[in-house]
Amino acid sequence: xxxxxxxxxxxxxxxxxxxxxxxxxxxxxxxxxxxxxxxxxxxxxxxxxxxxxxxxxxxxxxxxxxxxxxxxxxxxxxxxxxxxxxxxxxxxxxxxxxxxxxxxxxxxxxxxxxxxxxxxxxxxxxxxxxxxxxxxxxxxxxxxxxxxxxxxxxxxxxxxxxxxxxxxxxxxxxxxxxxxxxxxxxxxxxxxxxxxxxxxxxxxxxxxxxxxxxxxxxxxxxxxxxxxxxxxxxxxxxxxxxxxxxxxxxxxxxxxxxxxxxxxxxxxxxxxxxxxxxxxxxxxxxxxxxxxxxxxxxxxxxxxxxxxxxxxxxxxxxxxxxxxxxxxxxxxxxxxxxxxxxxxxxxxxxxxxxxxxxxxxxxxxxxxxxxxxxxxxxxxxxxxxxxxxxxxxxxxxxxxxxxxxxxxxxxxxxxxxxxxxxxxxxxxxxxxxxxxxxxxxxxxxxx
Amino acid sequence: xxxxxxxxxxxxxxxxxxxxxxxxxxxxxxxxxxxxxxxxxxxxxxxxxxxxxxxxxxxxxxxxxxxxxxxxxxxxxxxxxxxxxxxxxxxxxxxxxxxxxxxxxxxxxxxxxxxxxxxxxxxxxxxxxxxxxxxxxxxxxxxxxxxxxxxxxxxxxxxxxxxxxxxxxxxxxxxxxxxxxxxxxxxxxxxxxxxxxxxxxxxxxxxxxxxxxxxxxxxxxxxxxxxxxxxxxxxxxxxxxxxxxxxxxxxxxxxxxxxxxxxxxxxxxxxxxxxxxxxxxxxxxxxxxxxxxxxxxxxxxxxxxxxxxxxxxxxxxxxxxxxxxxxxxxxxxxx
Numbered sequence: 071x072x073x074x075x076x077x078x079x080x081x082x083x084x085x086x087x088x089x090x091x092x093x094x095x096x097x098x099x100x101x102x103x104x105x106x107x108x109x110x111x112x113x114x115x116x117x118x119x120x121x122x123x124x125x126x127x128x129x130x131x132x133x134x135x136x137x138x139x140x141x142x143x144x145x146x147x148x149x150x151x152x153x154x155x156x157x158x159x160x161x162x163x164x165x166x167x168x169x170x171x172x173x174x175x176x177x178x179x180x181x182x183x184x185x186x187x188x189x190x191x192x193x194x195x196x197x198x199x200x201x202x203x204x205x206x207x208x209x210x211x212x213x214x215x216x217x218x219x220x221x222x223x224x225x226x227x228x229x230x231x232x233x234x235x236x237x238x239x240x241x242x243x244x245x246x247x248x249x250x251x252x253x254x255x256x257x258x259x260x261x262x263x264x265x266x267x268x269x270x271x272x273x274x275x276x277x278x279x280x281x282x283x284x285x286x287x288x289x290x291x292x293x294x295x296x297x298x299x300x301x302x303x304x305x306x307x308x309x310x311x312x313x314x315x316x317x318x319x320x321x322x323x324x325x326x327x328x329x330x331x332x333x334x335x336x337x338x339x340x341x342x343x344x345x346x347x348x349x350x351x352x353x354x355x356x357x358x359x360x361x362x363x364x365x366x367x368x369x370x371x372x373x374x375x376x377x378x379x380x381x382x383x384x385x386x387x388x389x390x391x392x393x394x395x396x397x398x399x400x401x402x403x404x405x406x407x408x409x410x411x412x413x414x415x416x417x418x419x420x421x422x423x424x425x426x427x428x429x430x431x432x433x434x435x436x437x438x439x440x441x442x443x444x445x446x447x448x449x450x451x452x453x454x455x456x457x458x459x460x461x462x463x464x465x466x467x468x469x470x471x472x473x474x475x476x477x478x479x480x481x482x483x484x485x486x487x488x489x490x491x492x493x494x495x496x497x498x499x500x501x502x503x504x505x506x507x508x509x510x511x512x513x514x515x516x517x
Numbered sequence: 518x519x520x521x522x523x524x525x526x527x528x529x530x531x532x533x534x535x536x537x538x539x540x541x542x543x544x545x546x547x548x549x550x551x552x553x554x555x556x557x558x559x560x561x562x563x564x565x566x567x568x569x570x571x572x573x574x575x576x577x578x579x580x581x582x583x584x585x586x587x588x589x590x591x592x593x594x595x596x597x598x599x600x601x602x603x604x605x606x607x608x609x610x611x612x613x614x615x616x617x618x619x620x621x622x623x624x625x626x627x628x629x630x631x632x633x634x635x636x637x638x639x640x641x642x643x644x645x646x647x648x649x650x651x652x653x654x655x656x657x658x659x660x661x662x663x664x665x666x667x668x669x670x671x672x673x674x675x676x677x678x679x680x681x682x683x684x685x686x687x688x689x690x691x692x693x694x695x696x697x698x699x700x701x702x703x704x705x706x707x708x709x710x711x712x713x714x715x716x717x718x719x720x721x722x723x724x725x726x727x728x729x730x731x732x733x734x735x736x737x738x739x740x741x742x743x744x745x746x747x748x749x750x751x752x753x754x755x756x757x758x759x760x761x762x763x764x765x766x767x768x769x770x771x772x773x774x775x776x777x778x779x780x781x782x783x784x785x786x787x788x789x790x791x792x793x794x795x796x797x798x799x800x801x802x803x804x805x806x807x808x809x810x811x812x813x814x815x816x817x818x819x820x821x822x823x824x825x826x827x828x829x830x831x832x833x834x835x836x837x838x839x840x841x842x843x844x845x846x847x848x849x850x851x852x
Contacts, residue, residue, distance in 0.1 A: 075799040079842055084529055162523075241529065313842060326843040398522045404529040411521050431529070431737040438535055438592065443785040445533065448736075453841040455790065475841060483527030490533040491634075497525050 074304035077314040077452035080414045080451040081306040084405065086280055090244045090364045095252055097375045098388055100175055104147045104379030105416040106132060107159040107167040111208040112215045113139030124151045124350055129178035129355055130157055132168055141206040141216045141419075144358035146377035149173040160401055162410045170379070171359035181354045187255055188351040191262050198267040198350055200375045205349035206356045206419070210341030211235060211246075211310065212402055214420035221267045223331045232265050233319050234274040234343055235301065236288070237310040239278060240403025243423040245360040246340045248373045250277070250284040253344050254291045261298055263350050268336055274319045275340070285313055307405060308482035312337045314392045314451050321389030326478050341422075343395045361385060361417055365392035365426035376417050382424050383413035397432030400425040405483045415436055435492040446495060450508035451477045456485035456495045462501025468509055471502045477510070538734055538785075539593025545600030545728045546600050548721035552707075553714040557608035561714055565603045567612055571619030574644065579628045585692035588710035588759045594633050598622050604715020605774060606648065609660050609674070614652055618644040638827045639787045642820045645713075647785040649820070659711035677711040678771040679721035682763055683816035695838030705770035714803075716776040735783040738846070740801075744769055746803025756813065768807065777802070777819035787827045794830075794837040801826040 081515040109115035114137035120126060126145040133143040149172040157167035177183060193201075203218035223229055234257070236248040248255060256273075264275050275292070277285050277300060285302050292298045303309055303318050313324045315337055330337055337342040338346075341359065357378050364371040369390035376385060382399070386392050390415065400407040403413065404425055446456035454475055462470045479499050486495045528629040553561040580588045602618050626643035630636040636719045649656045658674045677683070684694040700710040708718030716722070729735045747768050754762040769773065773781070782788060782802050789798045802822045809818025 079840065082531070090745055105821065140540070274558075317842075323843045326841065328843070396521070398524075398528065400526075400528055404525075405527045407526055409521070409525075409528065410524045411523055425528075427528060434524060435530065435534075438589070439632065441535055441538070441594075441634045441785050442788075442790060443538065444790045446791055447839055450839070451842065453839045453844075455839065457790070474838075478842065481526075486526050487529060487530050490535045490538055492530070492534075494525070496527065500525065 074302055075318050076304035077451060079453050080246050080449045080484060081308070082449050082487055083245050083305060083315075084241050084307055084487060086305070087241045087366070088247070088280070088364050089242065089358065090245050091247055091281075091371055093244070093248070093370075093372045095248050095360055095375050096254065096388075098377075098380065098385065100147055100172055100377055101380045101384050102172055102181065104170045104172060104377065105157050105167060105381060106143060106146070106170070106252060106379040106453050107157060107165050107416065107418060108133055108143070109159055109165055110214065110378075110419045111139075112213060113137060116140060116143045116165065116508045117279040118154055118166075120151050120168065121156075123156060124239075124326040125149070126151060126170065127178050129181050129357060138157045138507050139216055139219060141208055142204065142355075144355035144357045145170065146379045147168050151429075157415075157464060158412065160410075160415060160421060161408050162212065162290070162412055162415055167382050182352040185264045187259070189259050191266060193263070193266065193350070195267050195269055195464045198263050201350045202267070202346060203343075205354070207342065207345050207349060208356070208357060208419045209339055210345060210418050210419070210422070210423050211339035215255070217338070217346070220336055220338070221264070223268075224338075225449045227331045229268040229270045229336045229444070230272065231320055231336070232261065232268055232270050233315055233335055233337045234261055234273060234275040234340055235310055235315055235337055236277040236284065236340040237308040237315060238281070238309045239305075240405055240407075240423075242404045242425050243362050244265055244364070244366045245373055245422050247281050247284055249344055249360055250281070251287055254349040257343045258288075258291050258295060259297065259351065259477045260345070260347035262295070262334055263346050264278065264338055264343060270336075271297045274301050274311075274439065275299070276301050276303050276315055276319050278303050278309060280305045287415060294439060307481065307486065308451055311451065311480050311482060313480070325477065326481050356419055359417070359419065362423035363389040365393065365428070365472060366431075367395070367428050368397060368426055369393070373392055378419060380417045381414050382417060385417070385424055386426070393426060393428070394428045397429035398427040400427065405487070406481065434494065437493050438491045440491050440493060443490060445488045445490065449484040449488045451482060451484060452480060454479060456499060459502055460493065460498035461494045463498045468502065468506045471506050472510065476502050476506050523585045535592050535594070539597050541599050541729065541732050542780075543593065543600065544737070545725035545734070546604070546715070548724045548745055549604065549715045549718060549776070550600065552718040552721040553604070553608070555664055556717060557590075557660060558663075559592060560608040560660070563612075564608055564714060565600065566614060568603035568606075568619055569596060569599030569712065570809055571616045572596070572602065572623050573621050575623040576722045578722060579624060580632070584628070584632070589633065592633065595623060598640045599625065601715070601780060603643050604780070605641055605645040605713050605773070607659050608714050609658065610655055611783070614648060614655060618648050621647045624843060633705045633787055636786055637830070638824055639784045642824055643818050644783055646824060659713075661711060662709050662717060665770065674830060675711050678705070678767070679810065679816040679818065680711075682767075686761065692763060699767070702766060702770060710771065711783045712771075713773065715774070716773045719770050719775050721726065722775040722779050732764075735779075736792060736795065738792050738810045739783045739799040740778040742796040742799030743782055744774070746816065747774065747807055750804060754807075772810075772817045773819040774806070777806075777823055781791040781819070782823050782826070787830060789830050789837065790834045790838055791834070791839045791841070794833040797833055797837060798826050798830065801829070
């Protein structure tokens with residue numbers, strides 16, 4: 071293999087700890103009750119269309135899109151609507167949601183439940199987009215941006231490349247890795263559907279070089295598939311970031327403040343490609359996904375196929391229980407995931423993993439003075455100066471923060487990971503981004 | 518009921534720490550330290566010991582009784598300052614002057630600015646310059662390096678190569694006339710030249726530099742840009758009149774050039790934050806050094822040059838931003 075491609079600026083290489091890489095995907099039992107928060111996508115929350123006492127089937131529409139940047143939600147189980155109330159969402163906050171008492175598992179008749187692979191992709195672009203929209207698909211990598219919006223480039227923009235994100239640069243997580251190994255054919259068909267929807271002729275599936283089995287498997291599968299290529303990438307975090315992946319794959323830089331489509335690229339996660347296959351070929355809306363359950367003390371690090379709405383404690387039980395010395399539960403990976411305070415929190419469309427951290431590794435070390443070593447600047451994949459941004463954010467100087475491009479921060483955490491003085495840089499950057507963003511919005515969109 | 522920690526991401530941390538960086542610098546200084554002990558014997562041990570102890574002492578006193586904040590002696594920063602101070606003085610400097618040096622370095626240059634990370638100037642260099650202007654005689658009587666293997670002879674003092682050149686050229690001699698008086702490059706390399714304790718051996722300093730590059734404590738930008746500037750600038754002058762100007766190799770190997778380029782100018786706290794800024798900084802230091810060495814009143818100019826450039830670091834930081842993702846041109850220069 072020649073020199074592997076990667077992105078140009080910054081980056082780190084945290085310990086990979088892919089403990090569950092060899093654990094085949096297991097289907098998890100359906101819970102007794104499913105908890106379905108209405109806010110499962112980036113953008114407006116969905117609006118319930120069922121009421122208390124209604125009988126629902128698996129795959130039936132529960133809630134419709136609450137706006138343009140929003141998605142419908144389908145029932146992950148069959149049973150009776152128990153309550154429409156405020157429930158815990160994936161971050162541990164109360165939010166409107168639906169609780170369903172599970173009775174059996176009766177699916178909507180329209181869903182094709184056979185294992186047979188359907189490779190007939192004779193649809194128009196609009197047909198695919200409509201299907202994707204109707205099926206409630208969101209970006210499965212964690213950003214949960216409604217997928218159909220990405221498939222409709224704004225006027226004046228055309229897509230040239232479809233980039234499928236199989237990077238999975240977060241340590242510990244393996245759900246995408248397993249999906250590529252076990253559902254590779256479906257992912258390729260999903261990719262072809264995406265290409266058709268976007269009217270592009272070139273697709274690149276980017277996979278980091280720490281997954282040689284997935285690279286080989288996928289390379290085998292794309293043989294003869296016109297326009298699709300597999301690109302092994304050098305292991306470097308945060309390569310799964312859209313802008314970094316585009317830079318690595320096609321050497322284009324998305325201009326500051328712009329979307330990938332500005333450089334003719336659309337990025338979709340492999341999980342999303344799989345979901346698209348299921349939505350279009352099997353008529354199956356998005357109501358289950360693969361979730362990694364892992365951690366150094368976890369007895370059986372696993373990858374589960376889970377219904378949305380399953381409380382995470384069911385997943386933890388299936389991985390042989392919560393380790394005694396668990397100090398922190400993370401919804402997602404260790405670099406960008408959210409710490410949560412309860413095991414009652416349900417799996418949502420964007421849940422990629424549950425990481426249980428031991429007590430000893432759960433606490434931050436004491437902060438000491440900045441020694442101006444510049445390491446945060448060297449590792450920043452966006453070419454920002456985290457030490458400066460955190461300082462001006464702390465001081466409330468958001469005009470300087472804006473000038474120093476704080477809004478370009480992708481919150482990857484590389485700066486804080488690297489900081490020798492244990493300064494919680496990203497905490498301050500988030501604060502600064504939040505406030506600066508509010509100021510920019512209050513100014514109105516003036517270009 | 519389990520209680521779980523809630524904190525923002527990231528939830529993992531590299532094993533980088535301030536301590537690790539500081540002790541990494543100490544390890545990098547080991548070769549030069551050993552060479553200084555080899556050539557200056559027990560006197561060197563005395564200076565090192567005193568400088569380090571006094572630096573730690575003043576850090577402790579100020580943190581505990583003046584600032585009344587946490588005492589952070591173990592972070593290694595005062596240790597580094599102490600060793601660098603020892604490197605910057607002649608081995609026969611009286612003890613009380615060393616102690617004053619430590620007080621200036623820690624008290625004046627570091628703590629009065631707010632402690633670790635907040636000082637504008639390199640503490641050890643502030644002390645060196647303070648001592649140089651306060652006690653010019655003691656600070657410029659350099660013991661001649663004598664390997665300890667040759668016994669503990671009486672200390673003979675002599676001028677530094679830069680001093681010889683400065684005085685000789687000033688008296689109207691030519692470079693070829695001065696040649697027999699100055700050490701050979703080989704002697705500069707191994708450390709057989711007059712000078713401050715830590716600056717005599719080029720090879721030991723370069724070893725330390727390589728270690729720090731390998732451990733990513735420093736980047737190449739400052740040393741390379743500083744030495745390249747010195748080489749080019751002194752090379753041009755030498756090309757114009759080799760009888761009146763020393764050659765570039767001489768400038769690179771003598772005085773505090775390598776000590777400055779590798780250990781002093783690269784000080785994280787007082788140098789610029791971006792690679793481009795560091796190149797500019799190194800260029801400034803190199804240029805000022807040669808200007809002072811050739812046209813200034815002092816034979817040596819590295820310390821002054823670094824301190825002068827330290828003062829403009831905030832401006833460099835403002836003017837030279839990193840390459841931003843998705844922004845052209847590559848360099849953003851603001852007024």
